[in-house]
């Protein structure tokens with residue numbers, strides 16, 4: 001648009017207003033395609049404006065995860081958890097004695113569902129920060145764990161000749177020390193999380209199989 005032609009400022013202002021009105025009319029009359037930004041003005045002109053494609057239930061999603069937050073409405077109390085003595089529909093995990101854990105074997109179901117790549121993911125997400133990608137206790141946070149034992153070497157340490165049931169118990173109760181304390185009915189302050197509260201029984205067995213595969217057993 002060549003504004004120099006319009007020496008009179010009022011004329012230029014009028015023209016700007018006209019353009020804004022046309023754009024507004026085009027948007028209001030529904031000739032604007034929000035997926036492509038193409039806008040047809042009464043068959044006279046075809047323009048291209050910024051596109052705002054729909055990405056969810058709203059045209060522009062700002063915090064997408066907030067759509068799925070467990071919101072509750074007015075007059076509605078917070079969700080009530082299950083009673084403390086209720087049993088999950090999947091059944092409660094059996095608590096064995098220390099000797100029984102030593103003899104415990106992986107179930108056929110867990111053996112059949114084992115996939116090395118999935119187990120590697122579970123390990124990477126839950127264990128590698130401490131035990132390292134190499135499983136040798138050299139994870140990125142290991143040097144900051146200055147109180148208590150350092151993350152164990154899962155290739156060459158006690159795990160190397162432990163039974164599969166023992167490794168399962170150590171993972172479940174947050175290390176060998178944690179397992180011994182829990183079996184003795186004492187509080188368990190180990191830095192390694194108690195994974196029987198965080199991972200399913202099957203996921204913990206898959207980790208046992210993964211660790212043993214890395215030990216070439």
Ligand code: HEC
Pocket residue numbers: 123126127128129130131149150151152153154157158159167170171174175176177178190191192193195207
């Ligand atoms: C926050 C750090 C941390 C994380 C995360 C962690 N561990 Fe540990 N783990 C430790 C420490 C520390 C020890 C040694 C504790 C001790 O001996 O008192 C240990 C010990 C163990 C042992 C016993 C080995 C031995 O020789 O005593 C096993 C098996 C083990 N971890 C497996 C795992 C697995 C599998 C995961 C992931 C599901 C995991 N750990 C996640 C810190 C961690």
